Amino acid sequence: MINCGDTSFPSCDGRTQIRLRFWLPEGEPKGTVQIAHGIAGHCGRFDGLARALAEGGLAVLANDHLGHGKSIADPSDLGFFAEHDGWMMVLKDMHTVFEMTCARFPEIPHFLLGHSMGSFLARTYLFTWPADFDGVLLGGTAHQRRALLITGRLLSGVLAGVAPRGRGRFLNRLVSGSYNRAFRPARTDYDWLTRDEASVDGFLRDPMCGFICTNRLYADMMQGLLMITSRKNLMKMEKTKPVLFYSGSMDPVGANGKGVKRAFRAFRQAGMTAVEMKLYEGGRHEMHNELNRQEVFEDLLDWINDKIRKPQGG
Numbered sequence: 001m002i003n004c005g006d007t008s009f010p011s012c013d014g015r016t017q018i019r020l021r022f023w024l025p026e027g028e029p030k031g032t033v034q035i036a037h038g039i040a041g042h043c044g045r046f047d048g049l050a051r052a053l054a055e056g057g058l059a060v061l062a063n064d065h066l067g068h069g070k071s072i073a074d075p076s077d078l079g080f081f082a083e084h085d086g087w088m089m090v091l092k093d094m095h096t097v098f099e100m101t102c103a104r105f106p107e108i109p110h111f112l113l114g115h116s117m118g119s120f121l122a123r124t125y126l127f128t129w130p131a132d133f134d135g136v137l138l139g140g141t142a143h144q145r146r147a148l149l150i151t152g153r154l155l156s157g158v159l160a161g162v163a164p165r166g167r168g169r170f171l172n173r174l175v176s177g178s179y180n181r182a183f184r185p186a187r188t189d190y191d192w193l194t195r196d197e198a199s200v201d202g203f204l205r206d207p208m209c210g211f212i213c214t215n216r217l218y219a220d221m222m223q224g225l226l227m228i229t230s231r232k233n234l235m236k237m238e239k240t241k242p243v244l245f246y247s248g249s250m251d252p253v254g255a256n257g258k259g260v261k262r263a264f265r266a267f268r269q270a271g272m273t274a275v276e277m278k279l280y281e282g283g284r285h286e287m288h289n290e291l292n293r294q295e296v297f298e299d300l301l302d303w304i305n306d307k308i309r310k311p312q313g314g
Contacts, residue, residue: 248283
């Protein structure tokens with residue numbers, strides 16, 4: 001019987017209570033998994049994956065990032081991180097979850113799983129606190145060219161300077177406007193998420209999903225993307241840290257696997273010695289909500305179990 005529930009903790013922004021959801025297995029867990037969700041989503045979208053991991057003996061924890069889900073102090077905060085340094089504030093909240101998890105489960109391995117924007121945050125975490133976590137899983141990630149990111153950062157910075165809390169409709173179209181193109185004629189605007197129509201419909205019905213984020217959040221994310229493509233930052237990562245890239249071969253966020261392969265190569269070129277990659281044929285963006293999600297759940301659990309049996313550096 002899985003013990004599932006919510007708690008909260010104060011954000012480093014000094015004004016928001018961060019929602020933290022947990023899924024605990026029967027008996028003592030053999031490890032923990034901390035999940036970082038994507039943009040315009042929330043931790044509840046990972047319920048199926050979290051339950052599968054908990055049934056496998058792992059304690060799972062996931063928070064709603066600032067401006068997402070139930071981590072909102074005011075309605076105007078929807079899709080907004082912070083006035084300044086929003087990317088790092090979200091990252092610091094993730095670090096708080098890690099410290100809370102270590103205090104509760106001090107003697108077992110800890111893993112971080114980041115999806116989409118959450119994978120970008122997880123990759124930032126890897127060089128910000130390189131000693132934390134015993135392994136990292138990166139789903140639905142990407143690795144854009146720096147010239148494109150610099151342009152995006154300049155443009156989003158201008159718009160954020162004029163209207164920081166304004167809805168970033170133009171930036172949203174710029175970032176994700178082409179994602180559904182490969183799936184025409186499309187049933188919905190979000191067919192690119194997964195082949196599972198019920199999951200897409202659940203996303204569309206969910207008032208905490210699919211909203212347009214603010215100009216400031218897009219500027220924060222562009223800054224984060226520049227950080228994770230910096231070779232100087234990549235060289236700060238712990239070289240023996242186990243990392244798994246996993247994605248769908250038809251995920252437009254990862255350029256149908258090309259961006260995932262670029263990220264994988266960047267890690268290897270930075271001297272990372274325990275990096276693996278898995279592309280699921282025909283899969284789209286949310287592999288944890290795909291038609292073959294049971295296969296994905298088993299693969300992720302097998303990978304984590306393998307790292308628990310063979311600790312980092314062991």
